[in-house]
Amino acid sequence: MALQIYFSIISFAVFALCTSAQNYFSVNFSYAGPNGPEKWGSLSPSYAVCSNGKAQSPVNLMKTDIVLNKQLKNLDRHYLPTNATLVNNIFNIGVHFEGKVGDININGKNYSLKQLHWHSPSEHMANGCIHDAELHLVHLTQDNDIAVVAVLYKLGDPDPIISQIEDKLVELRKKTRAGNMDDLIALGTIDVEEINRSSHRYYRYVGSLTTPPCKEGVTWSILGKLRTLSKEQLELLKAPLGAEFKHNARPLQQLNGRKIEMYYHPNHLHGTRATQFEYHE
Numbered sequence: 001m002a003l004q005i006y007f008s009i010i011s012f013a014v015f016a017l018c019t020s021a022q023n024y025f026s027v028n029f030s031y032a033g034p035n036g037p038e039k040w041g042s043l044s045p046s047y048a049v050c051s052n053g054k055a056q057s058p059v060n061l062m063k064t065d066i067v068l069n070k071q072l073k074n075l076d077r078h079y080l081p082t083n084a085t086l087v088n089n090i091f092n093i094g095v096h097f098e099g100k101v102g103d104i105n106i107n108g109k110n111y112s113l114k115q116l117h118w119h120s121p122s123e124h125m126a127n128g129c130i131h132d133a134e135l136h137l138v139h140l141t142q143d144n145d146i147a148v149v150a151v152l153y154k155l156g157d158p159d160p161i162i163s164q165i166e167d168k169l170v171e172l173r174k175k176t177r178a179g180n181m182d183d184l185i186a187l188g189t190i191d192v193e194e195i196n197r198s199s200h201r202y203y204r205y206v207g208s209l210t211t212p213p214c215k216e217g218v219t220w221s222i223l224g225k226l227r228t229l230s231k232e233q234l235e236l237l238k239a240p241l242g243a244e245f246k247h248n249a250r251p252l253q254q255l256n257g258r259k260i261e262m263y264y265h266p267n268h269l270h271g272t273r274a275t276q277f278e279y280h281e
Helices: 038-042 168-177 231-238
Strands: 004-007 024-026 066-067 077-078 082-088 091-095 102-106 109-119 133-140 148-153 185-188 201-208 218-223 227-231 260-264
Touching: 082 168, 091 185, 102 148, 102 218, 168 185, 168 231
Parallel strands: 066 260, 148 218, 148 227
Antiparallel strands: 004 024, 077 102, 082 091, 082 185, 091 109, 102 109, 109 133, 133 148, 201 218, 201 260
8 A cells, every 4th residue: 555645835846845744735656556656647637747748757868869968067066064954755765955055057047955865776777777776966946947966876885975864864764663754853064065076977858856746847967977875875765764665766757859968078078988878987
């Protein structure tokens, strides 16, 4: 049976950015069974685009669909240490930031970082290869346009960002097991600036949210640097989630003629190498 999921109205646009219990209403969705991804579009009129949309996410980043765009700019990001809160969104684990964290600039628009969350396994594939986890950094403009910076993970050394919150993830797991599903855990100051290192390549396309309501028009930037997290960290991210959400990756969606553009820093262009799909740097 699918677990009952609670959303605020604002969460429809920004991946559950609001967590005020007073504004919640319930809708069932899951990643398996009768309310699984293939049924999302029929669960609510607000979710119709999950089934009939033509620019949905995630997608497979195939080299045959990738074009080098020399007009793309470096993904200029500046993040500051700031206070944050750990949240069990039921369908994933998220970190919500208080105040101004930092911005990215895309096509002359400033998008402010509002929250981040993880999926496991990865939602996007890299040339047909699925990875162990995926991080989404969700940014908004003042008029609520959405841009997501995505990072793929493989198992290996611990991830420094997750390392900052490991103790709190253990606490969240305990609270969840005690039935306190809506408890928020203060994290203190969190620094995500480290995510900016060595990202001289990224892949850009326009898609959608990967959870209902599957809103389209989302600008995706998938970093070309594959990061690592430890097996223990991956288990901590899954532990607070119900059985039907431990595997919380939406199936791949059709490109429907969309092209994936690639940015490659000019200092790293050598012959035709930049037009080849090489996810590992």
